[in-house]
Structure formats: C-alpha cells, structure tokens
Amino acid sequence: MFEKSALARVFFSLVVAAGVSFSAQAEQALHKGQAPGYFRTKVGALEVTSLYDGAGAFQFDWLKGKPAAIEEIGIAATANPHFLDGNEAGFLVNTGAKLVLVDVGAGPWFGGSAFGHLGESLRQAGYKPEQIDMVLVTHLHSDHVGGLTSKSGERQFPNAQIYVAQAESDFWLSKEIAAGAPSNAKPFFDAAQAIAAPYIKAGKWHTFQPNEKILDGMTVVPLPAHTPGHSGYQFESEGHKILFWGDTVHSINAQLPDPDVAAVFDIDVEGAIAQRTKLLEAIAGKDVLIAGPHLAFPGLGRVFKARGAYHWASTSYSNRWEER
Numbered sequence: 001m002f003e004k005s006a007l008a009r010v011f012f013s014l015v016v017a018a019g020v021s022f023s024a025q026a027e028q029a030l031h032k033g034q035a036p037g038y039f040r041t042k043v044g045a046l047e048v049t050s051l052y053d054g055a056g057a058f059q060f061d062w063l064k065g066k067p068a069a070i071e072e073i074g075i076a077a078t079a080n081p082h083f084l085d086g087n088e089a090g091f092l093v094n095t096g097a098k099l100v101l102v103d104v105g106a107g108p109w110f111g112g113s114a115f116g117h118l119g120e121s122l123r124q125a126g127y128k129p130e131q132i133d134m135v136l137v138t139h140l141h142s143d144h145v146g147g148l149t150s151k152s153g154e155r156q157f158p159n160a161q162i163y164v165a166q167a168e169s170d171f172w173l174s175k176e177i178a179a180g181a182p183s184n185a186k187p188f189f190d191a192a193q194a195i196a197a198p199y200i201k202a203g204k205w206h207t208f209q210p211n212e213k214i215l216d217g218m219t220v221v222p223l224p225a226h227t228p229g230h231s232g233y234q235f236e237s238e239g240h241k242i243l244f245w246g247d248t249v250h251s252i253n254a255q256l257p258d259p260d261v262a263a264v265f266d267i268d269v270e271g272a273i274a275q276r277t278k279l280l281e282a283i284a285g286k287d288v289l290i291a292g293p294h295l296a297f298p299g300l301g302r303v304f305k306a307r308g309a310y311h312w313a314s315t316s317y318s319n320r321w322e323e324r
C-alpha cells in the first residue's frame with residue numbers, strides 16, 4: 001500500500017530519519033514512580049476502595065491438582081513468565097456510617113518489602129488508620145492480616161474492632177494445634193498469634209458464628225476449607241452486591257478454567273475445590289461484583305460462564321466515581 005505513492009515513501013523515510021535522530025539525542029529521564037495505590041468504585045450507596053498492598057506472583061509449585069491440569073499450567077507459565085502474576089490487596093468499605101476494612105494486606109509478616117503497602121495506600125486514599133472502625137478478616141493467613149500489627153506488637157488500626165470467624169480464630173490461635181502442625185505451617189501459626197495478641201489484650205478481637213449478623217447490609221458467607229473458618233463477606237446496597245471472596249481463587253489464569261486446581265495453602269484441598277466450584281456456579285453471570293485480594297489490581301470483576309468454562313470480566317480503570 002505504501003508503494004502506491006511516492007509521497008508516502010518520502011514521508012516514511014522522514015519518520016525513520018526523525019526516529020534515528022530522536023534516539024541519538026534522547027536525554028529524557030524516566031519517571032518510574034506509579035500512581036497512588038487505590039481505586040474507588042461505587043456499589044449502590046457504598047464507596048469501596050481497593051487498597052494496593054503489593055505485587056507478586058503465585059509460584060508454580062504452590063499449585064496442586066491433577067497432573068494433566070498442572071502440566072498444562074506449567075507449559076503456559078513457561079511460555080509466559082507473567083501467567084501466574086498476582087497482587088496483594090485489601091478493601092475499604094465506606095458505608096456512610098462506618099469505615100470497614102476487609103483484609104489488610106501482609107504488613108511486615110509476609111512477602112518481605114514487596115508487600116505491606118496498604119497503610120500507605122489508605123493514607124493516599126484520604127484516610128488515617130485511626131479512623132477505621134472495623135476490620136473483617138477473611139482468614140488468618142499473614143498475607144491477609146499482617147497489616148494489623150507491627151513486628152513490635154503495636155495495633156496499626158488502634159480504634160478498630162476486628163471480626164473473624166470463631167472456627168478460624170480457634171484454629172490458628174490454638175497452642176496445641178500449632179504444636180502439632182508441620183514445620184512449614186508453623187510460621188503461619190506464630191504470625192497469626194502475634195498479630196492477634198494486641199487486639200485480644202485490648203478487647204477488640206471478636207469472633208462470630210456462621211451466618212451471625214455483625215453489620216447492617218452485610219452477610220457473612222462461610223467458605224471453610226482453604227482454612228477452617230475462611231469467610232466471604234457480601235455487602236448489598238440499593239440492589240447492588242459486592243462479595244469479598246478471600247482466597248476462593250488465588251490465580252484467575254490457573255483456577256478459573258479448571259476450578260479443581262488447588263493451592264498448597266488449602267488446609268482441606270478437596271473442600272476448597274468444592275467451595276470454589278459451588279461459588280463460581282452460584283455467581284456466574286450474576287451481577288455480583290467480586291473483590292479478591294490476589295487478583296490483578298484493583299482486584300475487582302465479575303465471573304461469567306461461556307463455552308463450558310468460567311471467565312473473568314475485570315473491572316477496568318475509570319477516573320469517574322461510578323458503578324463499575
């Protein structure tokens with residue numbers, strides 16, 4: 001097509017010449033810094049803010065499943081080194097009356113300096129940690145609750161009441177279960193106990209039973225198996241729903257095409273597969289916004305089913321405050 005006109009050829013050679021001289025003269029400093037780590041969306045009358053904690057990748061050897069499925073993921077991950085990329089995030093729900101965090105990232109307890117930036121993201125979003133009224137915990141793995149407590153034992157959300165399922169609290173805070181745990185699980189017990197301690201001491205650690213009402217407009221969705229009291233939290237406002245599903249899915253690319261793929265962190269592997277399968281089927285195609293701490297930031301989207309498989313429709317960036 002370029003051959004069509006001599007003018008086009010001349011133009012093309014000018015562009016090439018200009019390109020050469022740009023690169024020869026380029027002295028432009030790279031900015032490198034990123035935009036602040038938060039993203040707001042509207043869910044009915046609620047304002048939900050995704051809070052970035054850090055970036056990482058789900059390691060291939062953390063996956064567990066049928067050999068054929070794992071092999072297929074291995075081939076994809078070899079061809080594309082970013083296939084299992086993921087995030088760490090927490091979420092702030094401003095109900096208009098209360099400021100509620102759902103998970104708080106890793107703090108200093110998991111993932112080294114790559115994680116632990118949620119506090120900074122919260123400040124950038126215009127809030128102070130002491131304003132937080134309530135923290136709903138999906139489970140007590142340190143990458144979800146580490147942000148609660150500093151290594152020296154200080155509460156990072158000094159005025160917040162912490163809510164966790166009774167079964168979850170009983171399991172991770174048990175000295176007996178910790179003593180009998182395999183050595184690679186021990187650090188998770190130690191971290192959970194150290195993270196919870198200052199809140200227990202201050203009378204701010206609360207446990208609940210499945211289906212117990214703890215906040216208006218919010219329903220606990222018990223999803224035990226990944227951990228014994230793993231819980232989702234569904235908020236509803238003006239007919240709009242958002243479900244914070246914790247670790248129901250660690251990797252969209254690995255686990256949505258094949259929900260039978262599990263993670264080594266699942267305490268009950270078969271149970272976790274069953275919970276994921278049941279939940280995906282229940283929400284596929286429904287207008288329920290999903291918030292997942294390990295999904296590509298802002299960690300929001302919807303599940304739908306097509307050609308016999310689940311797919312993810314990720315929420316994309318908008319500079320407007322609107323339903324997404």
Ligand SMILES: [Zn+2]
Nearest residue numbers: 141143144247
């Ligand atoms: Zn996790």
